Amino acid sequence: MSALDPAADPTPTGRDAAIDLGVFRTNVSILAARAVGGPLVIDMTADAYGHGLVPLARVAAESGADILSVRDRSDVESIADAGISIDVHCWHTSRFAIPPAGSGIAAFGFGWELTDGAPAGIVPVMTLSAPVLSVKRVPEGHGVSYGLVYRAARETSLALVPLGYADGIPRGATGSGWMAINGRQYPIAGRIAMDQVVLDVGDAAVEPGDRAVAFGPGVEAEPTAADWAAHSASTAGEILARIGRRVPRRYIDREVSR
Template sequence: MHRRAFVDLDAIRQTALASTTSLPDCTADLRADAYGHGLIPVARTLTDAGVGGFLVSRIEDAAAIADDGIPTRVIVGDPASGPLLGPELFGLDPTHRHPAAMRLEAEIVAVKRIAAGRGVSYGYTYHTERPTTLVLVSLGYADGILRVASNRAPVLVGGTRGRITGRIAMDQFVVDIGDAQARLGDPVVVFGDEGRGEPTVLEWADAIGVAAPVITSRLGRRIERVYERPDV
């Protein structure tokens, strides 16, 4: 079962370079595993870009950066001085100034044609209005998908825009795709690149009333992080 978060390290680097003219004086906020993007790969990328230091939540995170041999200072707690680069590094800033660094993708694990008037998922909070096709997608709240997204958050199934249908379960959620076609193993984009017609994490934030940094920070370890650069 594929559960993948594709992280564009070059987008993070370019955003850092565009954010200030003095990166050595800046501190990058890498709390919560770099907002779910991966502490060490992101720290390496930003060090190469010239960022002077990192803000982390735990002593263990500071030790992991030091153990990796990243030659920069690490701050635990509040940054001592200089500009702080935070969610905007990852395209999580609601001003839409910077590209999103993460694309979250899962796969279809079941496809079923059902009749009108059928209840969907736990508690039957969604009922089909007409004969339709439902797909079961390999992500759930055990992966950090917030249950408040049930019946609200957008997804892309093939070329079909839909939304999560019914309550999110531990390992899966359902999408009603109407009369569109789908097959087992087809990819489902939870959020990604607006330029490709995909829902974005900022759309998710608007749809469910939860800040984008919270959405990415909650993504669990069952989701494989796939990085653009082969050296990280």
């Protein structure tokens, strides 16, 4: 299963955050079935962790959530204006002095980083990708990106991908992150820049237009947001919430069998 549509090209650079509402619906249903002795609270902070507040609030309300938790009063108003019938609590204005107990970011596909993992069957909702813009053959010793901290160990091919730290790719993952192209993993070569990364694709038959997957469900060799978090001393929630505004959110809705 993948949330990626290879034909998608919603911007001139092809940056794409595919949000699978079917996956989110199933995640919420799993959490609702496990909720015992209290309401199911879904945290919709930071534009639903970068997934889009209103589309996901609607699905959550239809799939068994009892309360949506937000931080900003404007979020309460946005949900109400969209005609979504569900109880919404704002941390800063409600009776909650501390965040209410809830599902963490399990509804989005990840468990609590400091306690339990996500329940069985939970799958990440967002897939972040962009097309390869160019492929260049370089000799052994060729330096890559700022500071030339990466030099090719042998003759190799380098693929340029228009995703950088302005799009939420953590710069702290320089030297340890990877992306997937055509179901194979390729390491990031050199520093992660604001607008792009370079992948060392070796002798693979990678061509401009092939789609590089920065993260997704993790079922087709691509990393997950949790992998990026591990490479950058971060959390999956932070990785998701930092996906920039210039990455269009594209909503798909597919039936999920688990």
